[in-house]
Amino acid sequence: MLYIVNKNNDVLVDCIERASNDDVILLVENAIYSAIEAGSSVVFDKNIPVYALEPDMKARGIGRKQSHDFIQYVDYEGFVELVEKNNPVRSYF
Amino acid sequence: MKTLFFIVDKPLHGDVKAQEFLDTVLMAAAFDQRVILLFEGKGVFALLENQQPELMGLKNVSPILSALTIYDINDVWVEEEALKSLGIEKNQFVIPAKAVARDEIKRHMSLADHVFSF
Amino acid sequence: MKISIQINASPYQHQAADTAWHFIQAAIARGHEVYRVFFYHDGIYNAARDARPPGDERDIVSRWSSLHSDKGVDLVVCVSSAQRRGLLETSVAKKVGGYENALADGFRIAGLGLLMEAVIDSDRHIIFGE
Numbered sequence: 001m002l003y004i005v006n007k008n009n010d011v012l013v014d015c016i017e018r019a020s021n022d023d024v025i026l027l028v029e030n031a032i033y034s035a036i037e038a039g040s041s042v043v044f045d046k047n048i049p050v051y052a053l054e055p056d057m058k059a060r061g062i063g064r065k066q067s068h069d070f071i072q073y074v075d076y077e078g079f080v081e082l083v084e085k086n087n088p089v090r091s092y093f
Numbered sequence: 094m095k096t097l098f099f100i101v102d103k104p105l106h107g108d109v110k111a112q113e114f115l116d117t118v119l120m121a122a123a124f125d126q127r128v129i130l131l132f133e134g135k136g137v138f139a140l141l142e143n144q145q146p147e148l149m150g151l152k153n154v155s156p157i158l159s160a161l162t163i164y165d166i167n168d169v170w171v172e173e174e175a176l177k178s179l180g181i182e183k184n185q186f187v188i189p190a191k192a193v194a195r196d197e198i199k200r201h202m203s204l205a206d207h208v209f210s211f
Numbered sequence: 212m213k214i215s216i217q218i219n220a221s222p223y224q225h226q227a228a229d230t231a232w233h234f235i236q237a238a239i240a241r242g243h244e245v246y247r248v249f250f251y252h253d254g255i256y257n258a259a260r261d262a263r264p265p266g267d268e269r270d271i272v273s274r275w276s277s278l279h280s281d282k283g284v285d286l287v288v289c290v291s292s293a294q295r296r297g298l299l300e301t302s303v304a305k306k307v308g309g310y311e312n313a314l315a316d317g318f319r320i321a322g323l324g325l326l327m328e329a330v331i332d333s334d335r336h337i338i339f340g341e
Contacts (some may be wrong), residue, residue, distance in 0.1 A: 004337070006226075028230055029226045030226075076233045076234055076237035077241065079234055079237065080234065080238045080243070081241075083335055083337065087335060089335060089337055091338040091340065093219075093341065
């Protein structure tokens, strides 16, 4: 499954609690703030791949250096590739 | 026939989105798809009986929930872990729902064709 | 791959319509068919013809209209969501004395059945919202 998370709050925690090893989490919009290592209370599960939509990071002035080292990055084309490879897709709001 | 998962993961009241979400659930059933309606996390509050949304001028969705069986939607699930953590008993619900463990839910959801949330 | 899109949030107040638009551009560029974009809940405001953003801002409504005229993507606004929020189809507006030209070019108003049809026929269904 692909989970699309767009908020920097408890919703991401709910998502991580329910996702499993064969899933993928994509952080978009304000959820990309959760990718930042400093000041984040979100505990990621290292077994679940986490991607961040890099255009949303750049738009907010957030760089890869500030992010957790396990975060992977995609642009919109990469977003589409994640959709190609994973089904179903669940959006968390 | 496709398997469509509909997830209520927040309480139903406070906006009209929930009511509109249930409309899509009924429409999916009218199209003869396999529908699973899951109440997860704080969404299980939506099933509580004795709700009085009329006090806020909102429509009561309980009659829509009661209509689910008329539409042959018999897979109404609640997340077992949510019941425990929120201290809610199934006999407080407005309609019968099956308590299903998170792992089991996940196993089924992974096989679904599409997942709806709001 | 056939992909159907659902948009649940109004433009400008939330980024959802932007994320969806960029995603759709990338999906088409990769050779996928965007079967339909269905506007639901407050997403119906994406079809408001009279939106007039300041000149230095993106014009979200026109951008959707172009997606229809340039790429032939079917843009469907949910009738019950739209009527509830004051966006009427011309024939309905005529009947009830409402504004007859509410919908921007390229959009059409229809029922939830068109959402279900799209979902059933598509390999993927992606929901963008707030």
